Amino acid sequence: MSASTKLSTSVKALSYLAATHPTTHNSANIAEQIGVNASKLRRLMSMLTKNDIVKSTQGISGGFLLNKHPKDLHLQEIYCAIEDRKAFHLDVNKKSGKGKNINVTFNEYFLNLFSDIQVDIENKMKKINLLSIMKQTGIKSNYK
Amino acid sequence: MSASTKLSTSVKALSYLAATHPTTHNSANIAEQIGVNASKLRRLMSMLTKNDIVKSTQGISGGFLLNKHPKDLHLQEIYCAIEDRKAFHLDVNKKSGKGKNINVTFNEYFLNLFSDIQVDIENKMKKINLLSIMKQTGIKSNYK
DNA sequence: TTTATTTGTTACAGTAAGTGTAACAAATAC
DNA sequence: GTATTTGTTACACTTACTGTAACAAATAAA
Numbered sequence: 582m583s584a585s586t587k588l589s590t591s592v593k594a595l596s597y598l599a600a601t602h603p604t605t606h607n608s609a610n611i612a613e614q615i616g617v618n619a620s621k622l623r624r625l626m627s628m629l630t631k632n633d634i635v636k637s638t639q640g641i642s643g644g645f646l647l648n649k650h651p652k653d654l655h656l657q658e659i660y661c662a663i664e665d666r667k668a669f670h671l672d673v674n675k676k677s678g679k680g681k682n683i684n685v686t687f688n689e690y691f692l693n694l695f696s697d698i699q700v701d702i703e704n705k706m707k708k709i710n711l712l713s714i715m716k717q718t719g720i721k722s723n724y725k
Numbered sequence: 726m727s728a729s730t731k732l733s734t735s736v737k738a739l740s741y742l743a744a745t746h747p748t749t750h751n752s753a754n755i756a757e758q759i760g761v762n763a764s765k766l767r768r769l770m771s772m773l774t775k776n777d778i779v780k781s782t783q784g785i786s787g788g789f790l791l792n793k794h795p796k797d798l799h800l801q802e803i804y805c806a807i808e809d810r811k812a813f814h815l816d817v818n819k820k821s822g823k824g825k826n827i828n829v830t831f832n833e834y835f836l837n838l839f840s841d842i843q844v845d846i847e848n849k850m851k852k853i854n855l856l857s858i859m860k861q862t863g864i865k866s867n868y869k
Numbered sequence: 870t871t872t873a874t875t876t877g878t879t880a881c882a883g884t885a886a887g888t889g890t891a892a893c894a895a896a897t898a899c
Numbered sequence: 900g901t902a903t904t905t906g907t908t909a910c911a912c913t914t915a916c917t918g919t920a921a922c923a924a925a926t927a928a929a
Contacts (some may be wrong), residue, residue, distance in 0.1 A: 583887095584812065584885080585835070590818050590871075592831065604876060612900090616818070617818060617890090618889060619891070620892095621890090627906055627907080630905090637906090638895045640897030641902060642899080642903085642904090643897070643903075643904045644814060674734055674761060683862070684759060687740075690861060691735065694853075695729055698846055698849065699854065701846075718834050720827065727916095751876085753875090762917090762918060762919070764918080764921095765918075766913085768877080768878080768880095771876075774876090781875090782875085783875050783878065783927085784874060785872090785874045786927060787874075787927095790891080
């Protein structure tokens, strides 16, 4: 699952929770709604739980609850919760041939550039919260 | 080879050509300099050739020549030459479960968002030309 | 014309990574 | 105590990536 697929899948699940708040939904229920394997979804949800974005309870009638108001939950926060490796898989060729120093310098340059790009992306995601996404996709939040 | 590795490898090769212009270098020579397999490099260079970024000649004493002044060659142009698929591998889960329409709407939203991000990245790359990279990495261009 | 060399492209085996599903321990409401 | 649910691990299967080799087409030089 790519970082972008994880992100969109998570947002689908989270907005389902927001739209039906404060009803608890289990992984099978959510997975069925958004068309993804329940086990796979649980792996995503457990990361969201560890970052206090959702609250989970085990056992009979257990499941997931959104733990933040949709207007206070932005994309970057979700992205960081589900993706530990930095950046969108941006890397350079670490090997260097004859021009060793030059290659090292180039690698530094590009890692810095890719890092800048990553910052830009995260800044963009910081400006987008779950409520605004739900509005744009026509889903009614059940929060007041 | 990821898009980012291709990009940095290409730039290393191109700045080597710029630094030694108008000397012709073959793939073995360039590959040795930057520490990459010659056959692999040729695959990159052939794409740069098709986009008129370098000029190639076959046969004895053949090889590659930079075909643009470093100040007129920007990163986005190089990126487009070597990478046909759009975006940094950003995608969504196309499958949709019970909430079919909602999932389709979400997918559209995220594909638009990722497309915006792609545009931002390309705009950033348009502002960076080969000459400025060479200056920052301390490589002297052999162009006047 | 012949020969040596180089690009451009394809092929391929070996490796690594991603995918989907199942299975099960730990937790917990009933 | 029992049924159910999360959280995690495992695993077979597929897909993608990697590095290298091989060779046809092109072409400069002899």
